[in-house]
Amino acid sequence: MVKSPFETPEEHVDTSPAVADDVKQTTCYMCACRCGINVYLKDDKVRYIEGNPDHPVNKGILCAKGSAGIMQHNSPARLSKPLLRVGERGSGEFKEIEWEEALGLASEWLGSIRTSDPRKLAFFTGRDQSQSLTGWWAAQFGTPNFAAHGGFCSVNMAAAGLYTIGGSFWEFGEPDWDHTRYFMLFGVAEDHDSNPIKAGLGKLKTLGQAKFVSVNPVKTGYSAIADEWIGLRPGTDGLFVMALIHELLKAEKIDWEFLGRYTNATWLVIDDPGAEDDGLFVRNSEGAALCWDAGRGAAVPAADVSANAAVVGRYTLPDGRVAVPSFELLAKRYLDPSYAPEAVAEQIGLPVDTIKRIAAELAEAAFEKEVVLDIPWTDWAGRRHERMVGRPVSMHAMRGISAHSNGFHTCRAIHLLQVLLGSIDCPGGFGYKAPYPKLIPPSPLPAGKSVSPNTPIAGMPLGFPLGPDDLLVDDAGQPLRLDKAYSWDYPLAAHGLMHMVIHNAWAGDPYPVDVLMMYMANMGWNSSMNVQGTLSYLTDKDPETGDYKIPKIIYSDAYYSEMVPYADLILPDTTYLERWDCISLLDRPISSAHGPGDAIRQPVCKPDRDVRPFQEVLIDLGVRLGLPGLTEEDGSAKYPGGYPDYIVNHERSPGIGPLAGWRGADGEQQGTGSANPDQLQRYIENGCFWTHKLEPSQLYFKHSNRDYLAYAKQMGWIPTEEPITMQLYSEILQKFRLAARGHGKNQPPEAQRARIEAYFDPLPIWYAPFEEAAVEGEGYDLHAITQRPMHMYHSWGSQNAWLRQITARNRLFVHPETAEKNGIEDEDWVWVISHHGRVKGQVRVMHGVNPETVWTWNAIGKRRGAWALDEDAPESNKGFLLNHIISELLPAREGGTRYSNSDPVTGQAAWYDLRVRLERCDPAEASVTEPLFDPVKRPPGAPREQPAVLRYGADLKGQDNPRSDDHLPAQEWIGNRHEVARTVPGVADGRGNQKREAAAPAPSVPKTEVTPEGGV
């Protein structure tokens, strides 16, 4: 028999060559999802990153961003040493200093204001994941001026949920992917909850038993794979949802039993216009809300399970007052013909039939496809239920609906819809993630009303007001916080208003600050509205003193972002692979609807630069400043081991610390227990996470499930085992309204009464977004919004060597009808003009967008010189930011007051209210974006020259398999231009960098731009 040449016995192919000499597990930070990763290391360098198959968040899935963590970790934009400004702000002129000098300077600046007026520190962070530390640090310092990025992200979503159902979407809850039959996604791009949603959608497609409807003006990403895309007009989602509610009420397709048992639908509301208790709940002497028992003909506690509670009607109480069940008010509101599909369809931009059909489909899924699980459970009142019956409609919403000035009410309307269908925390519906559900709203009030030198404030700076008495205002009703959160301007600003901090600090409104300290927030560019104005606020000087109006700016970041040149003192942070982190139940953990979970990051590499994790720096500064929580009585460090020491040994309340797993001296306790010195080791052994699986009887109806409530209390998440009653009608909002009507000891200043009266309706309302209303009739006929590509996350992602190869510039996407109407063709350059300014970008015509809307990718456009990109990088020359034309202030209205461009209830930044018109550019203006800012200087310590092509890992690969270069194309990055390079085997420049072939793109190489449909 003739031997095949492929069977030569001496030939050996190693199909599993050793690629690493160590593998460490940690948590990804390339976006906010917190997936588990396995990092393969060779000679202490990252060789490869893969998803951790055992991790509860991603179960092994790794997205493009996660893999590209290598290039984030090795980014040429990394800062390498503390910097002190030596030139003018914005010049980028710094000198390198030692850490001791940097920390000495910071503690000197901070120490002097702590001993005089701690409010003069404004401490704001971006999308960091250590807010339980940073917020607590601010409280220890004694300033109320703290918040993170939530105010410009999705606080409307969070606050609306927490004030309505005691939870919300994403970190607060998730769809029951296994059982749902109808999934509605509102306003979601791809950057949040990335892998879990992708996996969930994959499951829906695989099981084939659910319809997926995406409501979004843009058909990209998730919307592109939806079974139905609802491309409505931006800012009208609330009206759409209220029209659905109208249809469901009309058809009586609502879950009466769910409403009666778990919501305040039966609670009696006092109907006495003009009275000080008008619109409040009828309560007994113990403060318990009452319902009308139709059997007894009397008002009885709503918690009395024997009552035959009325949901409609009008009842006279023994004291003569008249009251109605809150459901009566709700039904009256949404059955009004003004919410009928016929009345709202044109405004929403949808056919009447579509609205009616979606309502019918929701009803069909909820009531004709109910999911029944044979799992017995016991409710809070001790009633045993043999089965768990679910209404399998699930929903998820995010920034697209949140970032409007009508977002709070829209988000509340979505929760109302879920509640009316009975689809909260039931099989097939939306499920709470621990530690939610919490009390409605959660218990901490915002602290900071009283501020004293050298004294912590009385609680955490962020919290949830229960009424006007909890606002942070002075006796004249004026704001006590720099960002005006919790003032009459934005009473329920649960995440603060970071987008107003720089403006207010510059304006000294309501007061000047001395130190602005920020972490991971690119406020000098894509995290600010009105970039040009923001840069002028940062550099403006008092003409009399010659001092900057914002006297001192401390900034910590890992990268040379656009914000860095505008700070005075730079504290360089590590990358996420070089530090400890704690993804805590005190903040935003990794729980699922099946049980709680938290996680850590451990350093998998040592920094090769003189950088320190910001969390370590905060703890060090806390000791230098003598903050009580961080020092012993003798002034020594309470956590001498730094951040890991704090993670293990800090207790927020007795027995409750940053991590819930392996507590107690022997590590056998969960949730509560004394500190365990081996805790971090136990996390590392378990893949850097901890989870607990709920018992089947605890899995659903958590708001009223006796076993779950007992567990939640034991874990310290809720104060009692009382059920959590969903608040369709919000008495808290009504209390603000009553104050506006002249009741109570704390009332809004005269100029704000009408605003509070209008926007603190106890039932969700819809109104036109503020900017739309303000510029009506001025020719700004289009909405302009942004989306995030799934392969990038904020400005970190769009500077990443590998991810830039997918998208290195953004286009303005325009519907063909809109293009034609404006005389614009594909590839044209246009001016996008708002009431605030104009920006230039290049058009790509696409069908998958609402015709009254134009959109672009966010945070691709960069300033020349920043992020270690070359000055002719496409990001800075062709990419553009809509931020330039979004004002942080609304046009003057309501008695001349200029409010911020925010939701009036929560202060959420209204990014998506932007209205624009398009003008085709003169051909001479084409090809480069405008405004084009001066390049920023490279920081000291940065290499003078960047190689044109950056390459990573060739040396590692060569050691493993010397032949690999022959047949494996190396991954590489074009350092400064948007030309597509091809590898040239064997041609290297001697520094490990592959040399680029001819500059012009070769015809065979595909364009690396995003197609109109959002694919790549």
Ligand code: SF4
């Ligand atoms: S989804 Fe986010 S956290 Fe998960 S792997 Fe991708 S970038 Fe990392």
